[in-house]
Amino acid sequence: MPGQSAQGELPSDRVVAALRARIVDGGLAPGDRVPSTRALAVEHGVALSTAARALTLLRDAGWVRTVPRVGSVVADPRGGEPVRPRRGGTPTREDVAAVAVELADVDGLVTLSMRRVAAAFGVPTMSLYRIVRGKDDLVVGMIDTVFASAALPAGTGPARARLEALARRQWRLHRRHPWLARALSLSRPQASPALLRFAEAELAALEAVVDDPITRFDLHIAITSFVRGMAVELAAELDAEADTGIDADTWAGQDTTLHEHLRRHGGPALRRVGDYPFDLQRIFDTGLRALLDGVTISS
Amino acid sequence: MPGQSAQGELPSDRVVAALRARIVDGGLAPGDRVPSTRALAVEHGVALSTAARALTLLRDAGWVRTVPRVGSVVADPRGGEPVRPRRGGTPTREDVAAVAVELADVDGLVTLSMRRVAAAFGVPTMSLYRIVRGKDDLVVGMIDTVFASAALPAGTGPARARLEALARRQWRLHRRHPWLARALSLSRPQASPALLRFAEAELAALEAVVDDPITRFDLHIAITSFVRGMAVELAAELDAEADTGIDADTWAGQDTTLHEHLRRHGGPALRRVGDYPFDLQRIFDTGLRALLDGVTISS
DNA sequence: CCTGTCTCGATACGGTGTACGAGCAGGAAC
DNA sequence: GTTCCTGCTCGTACACCGTATCGAGACAGG
Numbered sequence: 001m002p003g004q005s006a007q008g009e010l011p012s013d014r015v016v017a018a019l020r021a022r023i024v025d026g027g028l029a030p031g032d033r034v035p036s037t038r039a040l041a042v043e044h045g046v047a048l049s050t051a052a053r054a055l056t057l058l059r060d061a062g063w064v065r066t067v068p069r070v071g072s073v074v075a076d077p078r079g080g081e082p083v084r085p086r087r088g089g090t091p092t093r094e095d096v097a098a099v100a101v102e103l104a105d106v107d108g109l110v111t112l113s114m115r116r117v118a119a120a121f122g123v124p125t126m127s128l129y130r131i132v133r134g135k136d137d138l139v140v141g142m143i144d145t146v147f148a149s150a151a152l153p154a155g156t157g158p159a160r161a162r163l164e165a166l167a168r169r170q171w172r173l174h175r176r177h178p179w180l181a182r183a184l185s186l187s188r189p190q191a192s193p194a195l196l197r198f199a200e201a202e203l204a205a206l207e208a209v210v211d212d213p214i215t216r217f218d219l220h221i222a223i224t225s226f227v228r229g230m231a232v233e234l235a236a237e238l239d240a241e242a243d244t245g246i247d248a249d250t251w252a253g254q255d256t257t258l259h260e261h262l263r264r265h266g267g268p269a270l271r272r273v274g275d276y277p278f279d280l281q282r283i284f285d286t287g288l289r290a291l292l293d294g295v296t297i298s299s
Numbered sequence: 300m301p302g303q304s305a306q307g308e309l310p311s312d313r314v315v316a317a318l319r320a321r322i323v324d325g326g327l328a329p330g331d332r333v334p335s336t337r338a339l340a341v342e343h344g345v346a347l348s349t350a351a352r353a354l355t356l357l358r359d360a361g362w363v364r365t366v367p368r369v370g371s372v373v374a375d376p377r378g379g380e381p382v383r384p385r386r387g388g389t390p391t392r393e394d395v396a397a398v399a400v401e402l403a404d405v406d407g408l409v410t411l412s413m414r415r416v417a418a419a420f421g422v423p424t425m426s427l428y429r430i431v432r433g434k435d436d437l438v439v440g441m442i443d444t445v446f447a448s449a450a451l452p453a454g455t456g457p458a459r460a461r462l463e464a465l466a467r468r469q470w471r472l473h474r475r476h477p478w479l480a481r482a483l484s485l486s487r488p489q490a491s492p493a494l495l496r497f498a499e500a501e502l503a504a505l506e507a508v509v510d511d512p513i514t515r516f517d518l519h520i521a522i523t524s525f526v527r528g529m530a531v532e533l534a535a536e537l538d539a540e541a542d543t544g545i546d547a548d549t550w551a552g553q554d555t556t557l558h559e560h561l562r563r564h565g566g567p568a569l570r571r572v573g574d575y576p577f578d579l580q581r582i583f584d585t586g587l588r589a590l591l592d593g594v595t596i597s598s
Numbered sequence: 599c600c601t602g603t604c605t606c607g608a609t610a611c612g613g614t615g616t617a618c619g620a621g622c623a624g625g626a627a628c
Numbered sequence: 629g630t631t632c633c634t635g636c637t638c639g640t641a642c643a644c645c646g647t648a649t650c651g652a653g654a655c656a657g658g
Contacts, residue, residue, distance in 0.1 A: 181484065182484060182485070184531070185480065185481060185484045185531045185534075185535075186481070187535075188535050188538055188539055189532075189535050189539070193564040196564045196565050196569065197564065197566075199565075199569060200565060200566035200567075200568055200569045201566075201568075203568035203569055203571075203572065204566070204567075204568035207568060207571070213571065213572045213573060213575075214572075214575060214576070215585055216572065217572050217575050218581060218582045218585040218586065219585060219586065219589060221532065221582050221586070222525070222529070222582060222583075222585060222586025222587075222589065222590075223586075224528075225525060225528030225529045225531070225532055225586065226521070226524060226525045226528055226586075226590070227528070228528045228531060229523075229524030229525055229526070229527045229528025229529075229531070230521070230524045230528075232483070232484045232524070232527060232528070232531075233488075233520065233524055235484075236484075236486075236487050236488050237488075239487055240487055240488070265492040265495045265496065266495050266498075266499060267496075267499035267500075267503070268499075268503075269499050269500075269502035269503035269506060270495065270498060270499045270502055272502075272506070272512065273502065273512045273513075273515065273516050274512060276512075276513060276516050277513070282517060283517045283520050283521060284521075286514055286517040286518060286521060287517065287518065287520070287521025287522075287524065287525075288521075289593070290518060290521065290590060290593035290594045290596075291521075291525070291589060291590050291593050292593065293592070293593035293596050294588070294589035294590050294591065294592035294593030294594070294596070295589045295593075297589075297592050297593070297596060
């Protein structure tokens with residue numbers, strides 16, 4: 001589908017790529033004027049707004065800079081930061097992400113649509129697309145927002161305690177934002193500064209425990225995966241609870257069939273567990289302890 | 300959206316619940332005729348097809364049985380199995396799930412739509428809804444199909460080896476069906492016979508290692524979560540690879556910005572890792588070893 | 599004032615899941 | 629033999645999604 005949001009196939013990206021190519025070739029030197037919106041439009045056979053979008057993207061990436069009343073000019077590669085998002089009344093990426101996070105916290109990720117975010121923001125739907133590249137990008141921004149909101153635990157003390165604190169911190173984030181697990185599983189791994197800070201802290205703690213740098217990084221990913229896997233379970237649990245509240249009867253019906261299934265297909269080991277108090281916090285604690293035991297044992 | 304497919308709120312469920320209530324009350328005894336489709340439709344103010352669907356659901360659940368040319372009749376509770384899905388030319392739930400699995404294996408879960416499944420099956424779209432309850436139900440069926448296709452490793456030998464084999468088997472399933480992780484994270488935990496078989500085997504192996512039944516079940520969930528968390532990573536990796544193939548240029552561009560991000564936001568510990576060969580199989584092995592070390596250590 | 603440039607927002611497109619109800623084949627009853 | 633009435637089939641329609649496109653307006657320079 002066209003709404004698949006497979007980033008990289010959009011017409012504006014083709015224009016961006018072409019211009020970037022001309023810049024790195026030297027065909028366009030720093031200071032040179034880049035073709036105007038209209039020129040780009042006829043040159044590439046696209047709509048004006050598409051060309052305008054391409055220019056915006058180039059500017060946000062730091063390739064060109066906009067000189068008011070003149071046009072866009074190739075930026076100096078040494079020219080410092082990739083242009084701060086223009087301040088002023090216009091909402092920033094962070095603002096939009098923050099609003100979307102609030103919305104998702106209340107209603108979940110499924111009902112989060114661009115239209116709804118825009119409405120909550122008080123702007124027309126399509127105006128969002130000047131601030132974020134699309135829904136995927138918005139979700140990445142939300143993830144970044146959430147992880148940026150979490151303070152890192154102290155980087156001192158015993159390594160084991162630091163690792164535990166870091167995992168717990170992430171787990172708390174998932175408790176607060178149940179959509180997070182689903183969002184992480186849906187999005188590609190993006191380079192999010194806030195996520196990198198967590199990775200950095202965890203790797204630093206692991207240095208005291210694991211010598212081999214590759215194994216160290218492996219274990220970092222393994223721990224993260226464990227936390228996220230548990231978070232997925234948590235999200236599912238919360239969903240189920242929400243459903244129970246709405247429709248207790250149906251749930252009860254499913255419950256009986258669940259028990260029936262368990263009786264029919266579950267073997268002796270499953271039955272031997274008996275009455276099991278399902279408490280994800282305890283499960284998380286137990287699992288994390290085991291995992292960290294295993295990590296520290298190899299030192 | 301109305302297609303949110305929150306199971307349990309459908310009008311047909313209300314009808315089902317009402318009829319079930321009348322049956323358990325004794326208002327409708329075994330052998331009694333249940334109201335006809337049309338009668339149900341006017342009684343509950345729903346469409347004919349909704350009423351028909353309700354009857355189908357009741358029959359599949361074994362509450363009633365259809366006497367051709369007469370109507371539906373309350374089934375004898377002792378009457379054995381909940382009615383085999385009628386054999387013959389009509390495709391069964393398993394058939395549909397199998398086709399959907401093939402489709403998802405090739406094209407991924409995102410492009411899997413009811414229309415596409417129906418087309419691949421050669422039936423009209425809406426005919427699927429007589430076989431599965433909706434897309435969520437179809438996905439659950441797909442999960443069940445996949446797990447049912449996997450043979451369980453031998454239930455003998457050292458517990459540690461059995462646990463490892465079980466985790467590996469699940470991991471292999473995720474390698475073969477990259478959509479599986481996403482499907483599991485999206486769906487509620489359903490009582491799937493095939494999944495229960497895995498749980499049973501894992502619990503049996505854990506019995507030799509963990510005495511406390513609650514801790515044992517906790518660790519079972521923890522191990523499963525770890526595997527699934529790693530599988531999510533795997534799915535993301537495969538997605539990224541697919542994108543690279545299609546659009547190497549864009550990916551290269553993202554790569555530079557990724558490295559830039561890493562340089563800017565990554566701390567010393569991240570840099571000290573140096574060149575890291577990203578290989579999820581090795582990461583999985585390392586992580587699993589650590590986790591199982593931690594599990595067996597507490598014995 | 600004109601004119602080239604940028605900004606904005608409505609509209610439209612192609613997709614989704616699924617509720618709905620008109621039409622159908624065929625045995626039962628008259 | 630006709631007329632009901634059954635359950636079944638499936639084409640249509642709805643509400644919603646993400647987002648590309650484009651026309652109309654804002655604004656500064658000449």
